[in-house]
Amino acid sequence: MTPPTHANRHTGRVSRSFGVALAVAAVALVASACTTAVPGMPLAAGGVINHDQGGDVDPSFINNTDGGEIDKLAATVIKDVEKYWRETFPTTFGGQAWQDLKGGYYSVDTSNQGAPAPPCVNQAADIEGNAFYCPTADSMAWDRVALLPVLKDHFGEAAVMLVLAHEMGHAVQRRAGITPSAERQNPQKYPTILLESQADCYAGTFVKWVTDGKADRLLVDREALDPALEAMVAFRDPVGTAKNAQGAHGDAFDRVSAFQDGFDKGSKFCSTMSVDNRQFTARAFGSDQDEATGGNSTMDEVLKDIPGDIGTFLKTKVGARYTPPKFTQVDSAPTCGKGDQGPAAFCVDAREIDVAPRGELAKLHQKIGDWATGTIVASRYGLSVLAAMNKPLTGPDAQKAALCVAGAYSGELLNRKSDQPTFTLSPGDLDEGVKVLLQNDYAARDADGNAPQTGFERVSEYRNGVVGGLKACALGG
Structure with a gap:
């Protein structure tokens, strides 16, 4: 990032x-x-x-x-x-x-x-x-x-x-x-x-x-x-x-x-693939400093930047019905709701997102990169969108929506101009999203902790959001 x-x-x-x-x-x-x-x-x-x-x-x-x-x-x-x-x-x-x-x-x-x-x-x-x-x-x-x-x-x-x-x-x-x-x-x-x-x-x-x-x-x-x-x-x-x-x-x-x-x-x-109809996400680093860090921010930086930014993005796209949830860092894996959502959770009753920056999330951040964290956290905002629209927070459609919203937000960051006073994705960040989706199902879990069985399915839904934006996420009216 x-x-x-x-x-x-x-x-x-x-x-x-x-x-x-x-x-x-x-x-x-x-x-x-x-x-x-x-x-x-x-x-x-x-x-x-x-x-x-x-x-x-x-x-x-x-x-x-x-x-x-x-x-x-x-x-x-x-x-x-x-x-x-x-x-x-x-x-x-x-x-x-x-x-x-x-x-x-x-x-x-x-x-x-x-x-x-x-x-x-x-x-x-x-x-x-x-x-x-x-x-x-x-x-x-x-x-x-x-x-x-x-x-x-x-x-x-x-x-x-x-x-x-x-x-x-x-x-x-x-x-x-x-x-x-x-x-x-x-x-x-x-x-x-x-x-x-x-x-x-x-x-x-x-x-x-x-x-x-x-x-x-x-x-x-x-x-x-x-x-x-x-x-x-x-x-x-x-x-x-x-x-x-x-x-x-x-x-x-x-x-x-x-x-x-x-x-x-x-x-x-x-x-029929051609340079006219195919977009590629591979790109060079934009600065020596970004290259020196491998494009990775610290956990503190990610958790500081994402909440306000994704809240504004979703508010703009979804409209007045959406109010960004409260964002809270907790000491251990969130326990709200009926099921285990992993190291980040959308707590339905409290309308807040709880994130445990230590433990499993820290391991993934270190092993894969900062956008492993970003992908998981963004997916919980996907559930918050469903809640705002009075849609089910469990089942295959909710799981797909969580992944798609995380992808749509990732695509938004990828396409931002580097001179804007906001953060953007670095080279390799989308790859980190793919990796974390192949290796575990945290970003795909619904409010009850259930998720698609294969990484292939998880990556596919994430890609839909990256390529098609929020309109591809089948959120309804």
Whole structure:
């Protein structure tokens, strides 16, 4: 979060890769065998291969395969991705038939200096911790030592599926006419961040097809998607990377948004993405001081700035019926109401918001960042809006509204001019909102402490508010 300005603190490549943010950490993990080197969750999502439908695919069609479990998983994913695009490409692109990759697939042992290099790179080590699609060779390659097993162990097999589906998304682009030559001739039309977001979108369409039970070999439920999205967050660009930077893939909000758009809206929507209809939230830091702090304010600063600011925002948007609730800091987790709302709560009877700045909220603030705190607190104001409008404070609609209002307020802060005498969001703040929503359900809890089951659902509702504003929150008249 960037404090008010009066506080003086802020305001065509050869290949297409999934991203490089995790590469160094992944290599460190393999070298040290230290399970804490890569952020994420221990494997909890289970497998994605539907063993009732024949199990693993023979990976012998993969160049340089070792025939091991990782390449069997990759081979299984590839066969279903190919089937998906054989079915989907003609209906998406005017009847054109899908063409399988002419250059094939490459599994790379990056731990072996003498291992064969795949097309587009000079040596195997060049793709350490990564996967990529090579448009000039029409081939795909992945690191089977320092990437796929790390993804599998820390984020589940669905993360492997997501990465390979993303790379196939780049093959879709090439077949749709976005060739290296087209990129060179029209760099403003095809910036890297757009192409990477479109590939994330195509990956989302494939994963939806799998979750719908249409795949031959893969089977994934919604719960498995949360750790897979954690992997996507890990592969975001470094905080402070501008959207027009060379090689930019987007921040976590951009990447998760593109994936969820594909999941919800389908391949035709993805195919129409352009610089004219796509907004990106990735941006550079506005000052050296903001960059030095990573864009993070202290807990005291956040809890000082938010109440009056969000109260004014909601009063302006909702109208006379809304009176901002009293804001109180308490020593321990609030206990008002029938259920546990977590470290911040809207106390219905007292019409006040109680926040415990120590304990769990302090841990999240330290671990994730200041907008983890901001997102949770803003969601309680969402419940206060429902109360002012005499709407139910419990149930799925209330849970969605709390998240959407938090997103709408976050979007308001994101779009403020840096020279206004109010605080704004810093680069990475929306990512912090995504992270806290994936990792726990505090911001989604209704007045009885109930919340949507998956982080995927929570992020989706939050995104609705960020993108569509308060009018997208279905608050009624």
